[in-house]
Amino acid sequence: MGGPADGLGRVPYVAPPLLLLSGVAAGVFSPKPYYGLPLLACTSMVAGMSYSFRSTALFAFVASVAAAGAAGYAGREGAALLIDVIAVLVVSLVGLWIKWLVDRQGRNLALALTVAEAAQRAVLPAPPTDIGPLKVADRYVAAQIGAAIGGDLYALQESPFGIRAMIGDVRGKGLPAVSAVSVAVGAFREAAEHAPTLHDLADRLDRALDREGERRRDTADDIEGFVTALLVQIPVTGDTVTVLNRGHPPPYLLHEGNVVCLEPTHPELPLSTGLDSPNGEPVEETFPFAPDDSLVLVTDGVTEARNAEGTFFDVERGLGGLASRGPGALADALVEAVTEWTGGQRQDDMAVLVLTRGR
Structure with missing residues (x-):
């Protein structure tokens, strides 16, 4: 049977879908339609903590589409709708850029550790x-x-x-x-x-x-x-x-x-x-x-x-x-x-x- 640690380990994977759904709900049902934008915008950043780059990009795309749909449902049109989508898209792209940097640094670190371990083991076989x-x-x-x-x-x-x-x-x-x-x-x-x-x-x-x-x-x-x-x-x-x-x-x-x-x-x-x-x-x-x-x-x-x-x-x-x-x-x-x-x-x-x- 899984303990509390198992539940905590699943949080990073569950958080992005919850943020996405919460952002849509807030955009549709809140008194002001832009209340859901912060939740949709940070979806890709949170997804980058646990998901692959492709999955994070998918979350960014879905969040942008959801922002457009929620804004349209709430009656926002023209420039207002476009600004909502651009705001979510820009923050999502920043999240993807951060994800790319972290992944690259992780690969470089893994390579450095592999080389260092091989060198050390050559000293002490x-x-x-x-x-x-x-x-x-x-x-x-x-x-x-x-x-x-x-x-x-x-x-x-x-x-x-x-x-x-x-x-x-x-x-x-x-x-x-x-x-x-x-x-x-x-x-x-x-x-x-x-x-x-x-x-x-x-x-x-x-x-x-x-x-x-x-x-x-x-x-x-x-x-x-x-x-x-x-x-x-x-x-x-x-x-x-x-x-x-x-x-x-x-x-x-x-x-x-x-x-x-x-x-x-x-x-x-x-x-x-x-x-x-x-x-x-x-x-x-x-x-x-x-x-x-x-x-x-x-x-x-x-x-x-x-x-x-x-x-x-x-x-x-x-x-x-x-x-x-x-x-x-x-x-x-x-x-x-x-x-x-x-x-x-x-x-x-x-x-x-x-x-x-x-x-």
Whole structure:
């Protein structure tokens, strides 16, 4: 059964015929025959809000004919009748002109959004759904409405050292951060093929971001600052997962219905901070990865999502009932839970990458 919203949605479609009929009735039965002219004149303008250009033009023609008929019925002749028709016709033509402008701007905007989304997705392409022993799902919700991506990033690819993944978050959000995303993802694609360890991979990313930041400094295309990053490596056998955390929210391991937060034992600084590590060389940590286990990588758009009372979203609790789901359903459910928690508010860019080991 339709609710009040359904009725409100039909109002723009019903209004033009009602205005047309009301204008005719007012022109025929009102004490002065020109009382119906404003209603007839605005019929095409209101029709332009919901109907196509051709339908709007039809309303304009019918309104002009109705104005002539109502004026004739009321006894207005000659110049008076002609003025009534011209008045309705001029306003109707203005309405058609506005409709044409709005339609043209809408087409241009749709084209611009399509091109922008394609360009953004070229910067951050979707990972494969199957890679080695893994099933993969990704979800991205940009904080800036109309943007496909923002300041969060992820990448996944096979390398001579196993399957490597990265998820990260550049300082800032929205479209201004996309430039730094492109640098980080490009550096990962190249370095993942050659760096023998995750520690070496992080160093190469660090140097690439520093070089690009220095090159673009004090320019209009200056990239955002540091980048938090979580680097993951899974061998072709899929039986372990090695993690190196550079200041990023930890991943979550789903094993036999249990959710384990893989907090780093030695917290490290993000990439491109220009500071030395407080703990010496960053530590890579390895965990068992059994068949049907899932590793969930998220950004702080998930871990720092807050409700109306300012309470943070509990990721472990949110993932608690999702361990038995496939990667796609799991990612969808997590994004839906965060969206419900925040009341639909886009507080920050949000990225989710789920890696599930098959049997």
